[in-house]
Amino acid sequence: MNPTLQTQLHHRSIRSFKDEAVSDEMLAQIIAAAHQAPTSMNAQEISLVVVRDAERRARIAELTGGMNYIAQAPVFIAIIIDFNKTDLALRNTGKTQLIHESMEGFGVGAVDAGIVLGTMIAAAESLGLGIVPIGGIRRDPQGIVDLLALPPLTFAVVGLCIGHIAIDAPVKPRLNISTFRHDERYDASSYSAAIAAYDATLMQHWQNIGRSDGTPWSTSLAPFQSVYYPAVRPVAAMQGLLNDK
Numbered sequence: 001m002n003p004t005l006q007t008q009l010h011h012r013s014i015r016s017f018k019d020e021a022v023s024d025e026m027l028a029q030i031i032a033a034a035h036q037a038p039t040s041m042n043a044q045e046i047s048l049v050v051v052r053d054a055e056r057r058a059r060i061a062e063l064t065g066g067m068n069y070i071a072q073a074p075v076f077i078a079i080i081i082d083f084n085k086t087d088l089a090l091r092n093t094g095k096t097q098l099i100h101e102s103m104e105g106f107g108v109g110a111v112d113a114g115i116v117l118g119t120m121i122a123a124a125e126s127l128g129l130g131i132v133p134i135g136g137i138r139r140d141p142q143g144i145v146d147l148l149a150l151p152p153l154t155f156a157v158v159g160l161c162i163g164h165i166a167i168d169a170p171v172k173p174r175l176n177i178s179t180f181r182h183d184e185r186y187d188a189s190s191y192s193a194a195i196a197a198y199d200a201t202l203m204q205h206w207q208n209i210g211r212s213d214g215t216p217w218s219t220s221l222a223p224f225q226s227v228y229y230p231a232v233r234p235v236a237a238m239q240g241l242l243n244d245k
């Protein structure tokens with residue numbers, strides 16, 4: 001197996017980081033990889049805000065409701081859907097941008113942000129660094145807008161902690177691949193059995209690593225009973241990302 005695949009198959013989120021800087025060179029390489037990632041229609045409607053200042057990382061940790069590894073990891077990168085950039089280019093041609101008001105626009109922005117996230121993860125892990133993605137920056141989106149000075153037509157959709165690993169984490173098992181790979185047409189016939197098996201596998205995993213607070217996967221989906229980050233819609237709308245078309 002080649003080293004890229006080896007790294008990807010060994011992915012695990014890290015939540016314990018050393019008090020050691022990520023070098024400028026490593027950070028530049030990670031960002032260069034993401035900069036070259038594909039975007040829908042080559043719109044390049046993604047920007048990054050790199051936060052290395054300790055106080056600002058501590059503030060972001062606070063805004064997530066206490067994800068303290070954000071304060072611990074030396075680098076936090078906020079991934080921004082940036083329709084401000086495309087709006088400027090379009091306005092320069094005398095045209096008016098509308099896509100940022102649509103579900104298509106939010107979807108495209110979220111997909112392209114995800115590609116940037118995945119690319120940075122692959123790059124950072126290939127350098128031996130640890131990462132954890134942070135959807136928690138959507139918990140208090142107005143706080144993030146204020147802290148990062150985000151202008152209209154922008155929204156921080158996800159973040160990424162990067163640092164040197166202090167305490168490593170085990171690779172987490174997944175649902176059976178039959179629930180993931182569908183050949184030729186969608187087929188959910190294996191889902192019920194696979195979910196039951198995975199609930200048991202995950203409980204065994206928690207036991208193996210001494211985590212007494214671990215729950216079955218099905219139970220861990222409890223937040224899906226509500227919109228767990230309800231400020232996303234109103235704050236995105238205030239930023240001009242109305243999502244109503």
Ligand SMILES: Cc1cc2nc3c(=O)[nH]c(=O)nc-3n(C[C@H](O)[C@H](O)[C@H](O)COP(=O)(O)O)c2cc1C
Nearest residue numbers: 011012013014067132133134135136137158171172
């Ligand atoms: C888009 C995205 C957002 C995430 N947000 C958070 C987060 O806010 N806090 C956190 O601790 N982990 C977060 N995670 C990490 C997931 O919990 C983790 O990927 C998942 O449990 C699988 O574990 P693994 O990455 O170790 O395989 C996020 C992951 C993704 C892909």
